[in-house]
Amino acid sequence: MLGRSANGIFWLFRYLERAENTARLVDAGFRMALTRDSRDAREEWRSVVTTLGMQEDFEEACGTEYQGAQVFNFVLRDKGNPASVLAMIEAARTNARMVRTVITREVWEAVNESWMLLKEILGRTVNETRLGDVLDTIRRQSTQVRGAMEGTMLRNDIYNFARLGTFIERADNTARILDVKYYVLLPSLSPVGSSLDNVQWENVLRSVAGERAYRWLNAGQMDPKGIAEFLIHDERFPRSLAFCYGKLRSNLDYLARDYGTTMDAQTIQRECQDRLLATGIEAVIEQGLHEFIGDFLACNNRLAQQIQRDYRFID
Incomplete structure (x- = not known):
C-alpha cells in the first residue's frame, strides 16, 4: 500500500x-x-x-x-x-x-x-x-x-499498520506511567507500606486498566516491585510492555511475509524485546527502574521511527 x-x-x-x-x-x-x-x-x-x-x-x-x-x-x-x-x-x-x-x-x-x-x-x-x-x-x-x-x-497490511500504531503507543504510555508514578508520586520511601501507599499503587494500576487483573493474580496484595514486574514482564496483561512487544513482533512478521522482505524495524524490535525479557525484575531494580524505562522508551521511539522509514511514510 x-x-x-x-x-x-x-x-x-x-x-x-x-x-x-x-x-x-x-x-x-x-x-x-x-x-x-x-x-x-x-x-x-x-x-x-x-x-x-x-x-x-x-x-x-x-x-x-x-x-x-x-x-x-x-x-x-x-x-x-x-x-x-x-x-x-x-x-x-x-x-x-x-x-x-x-x-x-x-x-x-x-x-x-x-x-x-x-x-x-x-x-x-x-x-x-x-x-x-x-x-x-x-x-x-x-x-x-x-x-x-x-x-x-481484513488481516492484511492495513490491519497490521493499525496494530503497530496501537502497541507502539500503548507501550510508551505504560512505561511513562510506571516511571513517573514511581518517582514523582513516591519521591521518598517513608510512606511505603502505608494505606496511602496502597492507594497510590492501586491508582497506578487503575491508570492502565490493570487493577482487577493484578489483584486476581496476587490475592489483592499491593507490592511496588510486583506491580513493576506485572507491568513490564507479564505477557498475559494486554498493556504490559512484554505483551505489546509480542504483538509488535507478530505484526511486523506478517508485514515481512506480505511484502516478501525483512525490514530493519524487525531487527530493532527483536533487540528491544530480547533485552526486555532477558532483564528480570531484580536486575531492573538493581539497574534502576528510571534508567531501565529510559532505555526502553528510547528503543521504542527508535522502532517507531524505523517503521516509518522502512515503509516510506509521508508526513
Whole structure:
C-alpha cells in the first residue's frame, strides 16, 4: 500500500490509543486527588501533567498551581494545547478521512461518530460533576473504534499498520506511567507500606486498566516491585510492555511475509524485546527502574521511527 496510507492508519490508531490512555490517567489522578488534602492534590495533578509530557506547556498557559479543574480542562479540551484529547480525536478523524478508501465503513463511522460526540461534550467547560461521564465516553468511543476494526477489517497490511500504531503507543504510555508514578508520586520511601501507599499503587494500576487483573493474580496484595514486574514482564496483561512487544513482533512478521522482505524495524524490535525479557525484575531494580524505562522508551521511539522509514511514510 502507499506510504501515505500506511502513515494515516498508523497515526489514526496511535492518536486513538493516546486519547484513551490520557482519559485513564486523568481518571486515576482525579480519584487520587479526592483522597488527599489540597497541597497533595496539586502534586497529584502535577504528576498527571508530567506523565503526559505537558508540564512546560501547562505552566506557560496556566501557571504552576495545578488546580484540578484547570488541569483536566487543559488536558482534555484546551484549544491552545495541541496534545489535548480533543486535538487527538480531531487528528484521528483527519487521518481516517485520508485513508477512507482502505478502512471499512464501520471503522470510518465509529471514528466519525466518536469525533462528533466528543467535539460536542468537550466543546464546553468540564467540571468535577461531569468529569466521570466525559472520561467514560472517551474510553468507550475508543473501544468502539477498536471493536469495529477487529470485527470488520481484513488481516492484511492495513490491519497490521493499525496494530503497530496501537502497541507502539500503548507501550510508551505504560512505561511513562510506571516511571513517573514511581518517582514523582513516591519521591521518598517513608510512606511505603502505608494505606496511602496502597492507594497510590492501586491508582497506578487503575491508570492502565490493570487493577482487577493484578489483584486476581496476587490475592489483592499491593507490592511496588510486583506491580513493576506485572507491568513490564507479564505477557498475559494486554498493556504490559512484554505483551505489546509480542504483538509488535507478530505484526511486523506478517508485514515481512506480505511484502516478501525483512525490514530493519524487525531487527530493532527483536533487540528491544530480547533485552526486555532477558532483564528480570531484580536486575531492573538493581539497574534502576528510571534508567531501565529510559532505555526502553528510547528503543521504542527508535522502532517507531524505523517503521516509518522502512515503509516510506509521508508526513
